Amino acid sequence: MSGGTGQADVTGGAREEGAPEERRVRVVLVDDHRMFRTGVQAEIGATATTGVEVVGEAADVDQAVAVVTATRPEVVLLDVHLPGGGGVEVLRRCAALTADPEQPVRFLALSVSDAAEDVIGVIRAGARGYVTKTITGPDLIASIFRVKDGDAVFSPRLAGFVLDAFASTDAPPVDEDMDRLTQREREVLRLIARGYAYKEIAKQLFISVKTVESHVSAVLRKLQLSNRHELTRWATARRLV
Template sequence: MAESSVRVVVVDDHSIFRSGLKADLDPSIEVVGEASDVASAVAAVTEAAPDVVLLDVHLPGDVPEGSTGGAEVIRRSAPAVPGTRFLALSVSDRAEDVVGVIRAGARGYITKGSSGADVSRAVRAVADGDAVFSPKLAGFVLDAFGAPAGETAAAPDELDRLSAREQEVMRLIARGYAYKEVASELFISTKTVESHVSAVLRKLQLSSRHELTAWASARRLL
């Protein structure tokens, strides 16, 4: 059965990158708009009301000191398109850039070194309500939004609900690993990873990867 189409707007100030990204995205991802700066991005997003905005962090335009173009696009356009989710796609892996755009409202942050397949999976995950981060960036988010230092660790009975393998999968997924990356790390199939994730969410009474990350962070399991 064919996957349903996900409508996206691509925002980046380099036309060559936008063209290459469009060519690499999965055919089921429909690009319904493009923009190259803050003002044109706000206009394109509010006009198209896409499912997901693929958004560079550093964009030209009128940006207050201490902010970034990507963060400003989210702040200015999100109220008009409540059903739209924002996914940052940037060459930058600086903590301040990651945290700044997430604070503005982005649901994920991946680097431009990601493959077209990885970006496509991230787009679909964000469209489905999950939070997605390149593995090495997840720590920045957990440090910024995690529990206070005095937060207690997970109660034994909480972890006892999960098998040893489910605990391994849970930690990797909560750190932002994609299913394929978890499968490679643990030498299991992607289908097995999906089964374990479903079991973990069910046993912990959680509904998404985003909730799982918050749950694991609050219990200092990462």
Template sequence: MTSAPEPGPGAGPAASGEERRVRVVLVDDHRMFRTGVQAEIGDTERTGVDVVGEAADVDQAVRVVTATRPGVVLLDVHLPVGGGVEVLRRCAPLMADAQQPVRFLALSVSDAAEDVIGVIRGGARGYVTKTITGPELINSIFRVADGDAVFSPRLAGFVLDAFASTDAPPVDEDLDRLTQREREVLRLIARGYAYKEVAKQLFISVKTVESHVSAVLRKLQLSNRHELTRWATARRLV
């Protein structure tokens, strides 16, 4: 289990003198983000990464991954209707294929322990955050394609702690009422982010942030963001 490395100027598939290629599918519900990642890693002659498909939701992801059988899937954790965990569940037979396994690398804005542990339990081989640089991401893709487990710094500790414990995590019924996106908004609001800052972090509109906050307050029976912050702090979500 390794952290995402800090590659030098010659890092990548050409660093070993070998011509390597990894076929990759991008799964993220934000088109602009997919476009940015494609521009960063998709020059196959330079990077060795061949982006063979994209998807914006769970159903589309399963179809594209099944059709293309890539070496690595870059998977956003927070997708409409089920999230990245649902993609992993439905693609489990592809991950288990001994001849041509499809490996998943989570690429998310979230660095929350519950998100990291959820996708790793689902079968992902690694988890990196969207603050990762292009060269680091390319390096991580090749490592995951080789079967390594790769994590952004500090995230590996979440996984080690979770799997070292034989006790099942306690069920928080209040937290379970929230969708993955609502939890993400909750966490950022509790950290003191303004609505505009949350919108920028999550690539959504301010109006959408307001809707999520209203839904969170209603589901948790809280009155304002100050109560929300206390609630999140008490559960160590911030």
């Protein structure tokens, strides 16, 4: 992220009559790269001038759910790709918090990816917006406050894409079977369907063979399949290979 680009009027720069006291938002940062979290903290965490208070950080799905549940922030900056199932899994497990009418926790995806599957996946799971990591500090602060207020926020290039994806009559129907799988389970599914051995999958995804086996078992159970051969046929029929 870079510095400001003339967004002071939007993000709430210092004003007279105690204006900084009027703009406050509690935020949790979820990203598996510590240096990136540190950089974001440096950009947005100066509460006295930005109004943003970073109340917690997390590096994987389990940590994210625990921290968000404990701190109940107003906004969560959520990376899409996380150990333990990805941003979609965090949203799924925090669904009750996002639906709370009294104190909703709102999620803003902050990712390096602008892939269609990632964008639509987290928005469908309940995120209020999606911005890429090229966003400037002032624009990110503005986006956080807009999401806190209930607005939907997208990076300019993604806004039209998201609208087209949801409005198009040619858009593929929701695949309820795929929606049952976490992001990591989908990754394992695709690799299994392409003929990779468990050891090869473990090496490619930087996880243990035992973890691969656990993911395969979960996929088979959720899809009600008996073995990897049926799984391969299932994936091929959906053009996932």
